[in-house]
Amino acid sequence: MAKTQLADFNSNLSEWFNDVVLKAELADYAPVKGCMVIRPYGYSLWENIQKFMDVLIKKRGVENAYFPLLIPMSYFEKEKEHVEGFAPELAIVTIGGGKQLPEKLAVRPTSEMMMYDMYKKWFGSWRDLPVRLNQWCNIIRWEKRTYLFLRTSEFLWQEGHCAHLTHEESIDEVMWAIKMYQQTYNELMGIYGIIGAKSDSEKFAGGYKTYTFESLMPNGKSLQACTSHDLGQNFSKSIDWTVQDKEGKKAFPWQNSWGYSTRSIGGLIMAHGDENGLVLPPNIAPIQVVIVPIPNHQTALAKSQELFKELSEKYRVKLDDHEGETAGFKFNKWELKGVPLRLEIGDRDVAAGTIIISRRDTGEKITITLSNLTSTIDKLLTEIQTALFEKHKKFTLDHIFKADTYDEFKKIMETSRGFISAHWCEQKNCEAEIKTDTKATTRCLPIDAPEEEGVCVHCGQPSHHRWLFGLSY
Amino acid sequence: MAKTQLADFNSNLSEWFNDVVLKAELADYAPVKGCMVIRPYGYSLWENIQKFMDVLIKKRGVENAYFPLLIPMSYFEKEKEHVEGFAPELAIVTIGGGKQLPEKLAVRPTSEMMMYDMYKKWFGSWRDLPVRLNQWCNIIRWEKRTYLFLRTSEFLWQEGHCAHLTHEESIDEVMWAIKMYQQTYNELMGIYGIIGAKSDSEKFAGGYKTYTFESLMPNGKSLQACTSHDLGQNFSKSIDWTVQDKEGKKAFPWQNSWGYSTRSIGGLIMAHGDENGLVLPPNIAPIQVVIVPIPNHQTALAKSQELFKELSEKYRVKLDDHEGETAGFKFNKWELKGVPLRLEIGDRDVAAGTIIISRRDTGEKITITLSNLTSTIDKLLTEIQTALFEKHKKFTLDHIFKADTYDEFKKIMETSRGFISAHWCEQKNCEAEIKTDTKATTRCLPIDAPEEEGVCVHCGQPSHHRWLFGLSY
Numbered sequence: 001m002a003k004t005q006l007a008d009f010n011s012n013l014s015e016w017f018n019d020v021v022l023k024a025e026l027a028d029y030a031p032v033k034g035c036m037v038i039r040p041y042g043y044s045l046w047e048n049i050q051k052f053m054d055v056l057i058k059k060r061g062v063e064n065a066y067f068p069l070l071i072p073m074s075y076f077e078k079e080k081e082h083v084e085g086f087a088p089e090l091a092i093v094t095i096g097g098g099k100q101l102p103e104k105l106a107v108r109p110t111s112e113m114m115m116y117d118m119y120k121k122w123f124g125s126w127r128d129l130p131v132r133l134n135q136w137c138n139i140i141r142w143e144k145r146t147y148l149f150l151r152t153s154e155f156l157w158q159e160g161h162c163a164h165l166t167h168e169e170s171i172d173e174v175m176w177a178i179k180m181y182q183q184t185y186n187e188l189m190g191i192y193g194i195i196g197a198k199s200d201s202e203k204f205a206g207g208y209k210t211y212t213f214e215s216l217m218p219n220g221k222s223l224q225a226c227t228s229h230d231l232g233q234n235f236s237k238s239i240d241w242t243v244q245d246k247e248g249k250k251a252f253p254w255q256n257s258w259g260y261s262t263r264s265i266g267g268l269i270m271a272h273g274d275e276n277g278l279v280l281p282p283n284i285a286p287i288q289v290v291i292v293p294i295p296n297h298q299t300a301l302a303k304s305q306e307l308f309k310e311l312s313e314k315y316r317v318k319l320d321d322h323e324g325e326t327a328g329f330k331f332n333k334w335e336l337k338g339v340p341l342r343l344e345i346g347d348r349d350v351a352a353g354t355i356i357i358s359r360r361d362t363g364e365k366i367t368i369t370l371s372n373l374t375s376t377i378d379k380l381l382t383e384i385q386t387a388l389f390e391k392h393k394k395f396t397l398d399h400i401f402k403a404d405t406y407d408e409f410k411k412i413m414e415t416s417r418g419f420i421s422a423h424w425c426e427q428k429n430c431e432a433e434i435k436t437d438t439k440a441t442t443r444c445l446p447i448d449a450p451e452e453e454g455v456c457v458h459c460g461q462p463s464h465h466r467w468l469f470g471l472s473y
Numbered sequence: 474m475a476k477t478q479l480a481d482f483n484s485n486l487s488e489w490f491n492d493v494v495l496k497a498e499l500a501d502y503a504p505v506k507g508c509m510v511i512r513p514y515g516y517s518l519w520e521n522i523q524k525f526m527d528v529l530i531k532k533r534g535v536e537n538a539y540f541p542l543l544i545p546m547s548y549f550e551k552e553k554e555h556v557e558g559f560a561p562e563l564a565i566v567t568i569g570g571g572k573q574l575p576e577k578l579a580v581r582p583t584s585e586m587m588m589y590d591m592y593k594k595w596f597g598s599w600r601d602l603p604v605r606l607n608q609w610c611n612i613i614r615w616e617k618r619t620y621l622f623l624r625t626s627e628f629l630w631q632e633g634h635c636a637h638l639t640h641e642e643s644i645d646e647v648m649w650a651i652k653m654y655q656q657t658y659n660e661l662m663g664i665y666g667i668i669g670a671k672s673d674s675e676k677f678a679g680g681y682k683t684y685t686f687e688s689l690m691p692n693g694k695s696l697q698a699c700t701s702h703d704l705g706q707n708f709s710k711s712i713d714w715t716v717q718d719k720e721g722k723k724a725f726p727w728q729n730s731w732g733y734s735t736r737s738i739g740g741l742i743m744a745h746g747d748e749n750g751l752v753l754p755p756n757i758a759p760i761q762v763v764i765v766p767i768p769n770h771q772t773a774l775a776k777s778q779e780l781f782k783e784l785s786e787k788y789r790v791k792l793d794d795h796e797g798e799t800a801g802f803k804f805n806k807w808e809l810k811g812v813p814l815r816l817e818i819g820d821r822d823v824a825a826g827t828i829i830i831s832r833r834d835t836g837e838k839i840t841i842t843l844s845n846l847t848s849t850i851d852k853l854l855t856e857i858q859t860a861l862f863e864k865h866k867k868f869t870l871d872h873i874f875k876a877d878t879y880d881e882f883k884k885i886m887e888t889s890r891g892f893i894s895a896h897w898c899e900q901k902n903c904e905a906e907i908k909t910d911t912k913a914t915t916r917c918l919p920i921d922a923p924e925e926e927g928v929c930v931h932c933g934q935p936s937h938h939r940w941l942f943g944l945s946y
Binding site: 028030037064067070098133137 | 501503504505508509510511512513516517519520536537538539540541542543544545548560561562563564565566567568569570571577578580587590591594595600606610611613615616617626627629797
């Protein structure tokens, strides 16, 4: 039985998820339908993502900036697919400063149109390229049903928007971005996943080609929390933005955009969680080590304070000297919150010069001598980080199923949870019929998918690659 | 004559300001009236403020979180003064997801109501106090006239919102916050200013008492870019939020809120600027040292690249090896952008083992031997930071004028630029009449204003302190 009152992880992941998000105080429902409040413990996960990623973004030469929240509706209408894609999700400001506005303003659902309008104003020569800007901001896309982190009307993200003189350079950046996201997922969040191209019907509205990083959740659903778009020249043409190239001729810049959102935190929660709550990889954990002195043990309390001071220089540490709670209560609390390592200290431990270290991911308890503390913590944090990634990688690879006939495909969808690797003719109607029959959508064409002659699992037409199908969040 | 095409700093500060903001690429006008785009060079000023302040905020035990952008209109209406104060400035969402919304939503002009509603839900015991949360976010307050950074419909800020069991603890935090802002102004931005209490007519809508940090601009106007509010129990009472105190009785928490915005960047630009553009204090400068190799000097270019690598480990450095621009053009460009130190390197310098360092604040040029480079840069950056602060402090103190009669007061307003220190009876009608007659408003009652018996400069009624009056931005 779970130590904390959570829905069952294995049989009811979605209720477990809500329980954990609320009880571990990661987030809460806001009074406005579809919106959420990100509480400090959840927000510090986002801060750690920002810190990790901002370094990588700046290293690429991308600079941070800030563009307005409010976008004139006429801007959207310049790119036909773009406005059709986003119109149903817009929140629209019609009143400002006490007056009905002459033009309605959309609260940004993404900033292509706003940013590129300024690019057109600022950059008119090949010398100005490449343009590389990013912003960390809030986004509104109206949702009817709220699912904390995963599906909310407001979320936080970064959006990078670059422009180049050639398609080749732009594609290079599209791939750089999706791999930068992969690195963040793998190294920071301990999450494995597959990079691939989206099908035409799943790509970004108004874009040319979209790459995604799809990660598999324990219930077999696939989560997409970041995408990198090759926009081609679609946007520069729609707003008539040209630069003078080296020969003095007008050229439409090649553009790309890429974003990574707080949705990813939903994936982090599910990918590693267990029946006792969160399990956080040390690299992203807001608290890496919690020290719990056994209540009313005075020597232990003094020792804990000493250790807290010492360890704080190297790790993110919390000393739980809160009064009025039992040791067991505290253990459960920090397990629920997924803290990677717990140090338990009683008076007898201090007398013996030992300490008990408990691992959140395995539940293992180790007694070590105090003099080995730092080296043990170092070793364990590294081990946990690696172990969680390897576990998620193994889970993912174990749940990729090949289907060569439609019957196999349907059977897998009914009995298993995971990705289905299958041939598909790349026709929209086949994709739609597969979805109607099985609920499975195309997740991506993995970038490393080998050439393989086959026939579409649904219609039998020729196919050259296996796509990944699955249920999506 | 100015080296760059800027309006005259001394006679036309406001046009100079717009010129500098646009030409130094700090910000630009957005298509939506009243909104601005913060360009990378301007945004990195904000990033440096965030880095500096976030450490101080966290050290206090305040945690970052994120609350929704959209706030139901009914929330505002719970506190009468609050809604009256903010209603004329609201941007209002009436359409969401393609449908007219049943309740209008305000785009946040401040988050008291949204946050305290959640506080009420989350915190019900004295054990939960103090509550200390902060968020970095965007804010909309509708403006008719745009003034980049200083007056824009959207701006960025942080807002801290804390709650305590006693008024005393809350006041302690109100003062901590305004002093933390003072520290940021003084140490990071090199700006001197006066901390004081706002008059009742100038305080926060719905609050109990407001403290401000007022800094004097070169044209004698006073800028307020941060405030710290003692909210008393006004908000907890208006939403009926109580906690059980230690005796088990219901108590309304004492609250405070405090915010610091991108307006402050407007002050930074004006406080130190000169006829050639920006002058940035080294601690906040996005680029502290720019290296300009003389064009077409090959040895100098190689040496510059070597120095860039070396200095980048310690400072924020830019190597300007851009082709097709003369040395003079580059010098002007980096002067306009206010970079504290410029290194000029030609082939002859390399041969002689020397380098020319140019100070932005004084224009002074020094030739030093290369082996002394780092120690000289260290020394100069410290000197410049101190010199700018001392200069602004002296300017401010030199422009505080005592007025003991209304004639004196009016004469100072006509002939001088600065703060007027004068007795005032603290009656609203006197304050209003002074404003009508002279345009001067009460800026603040300095916290260190000595008790001094006198009579109101306007009505002759008894007064116990001198207030500061002035023109405001």
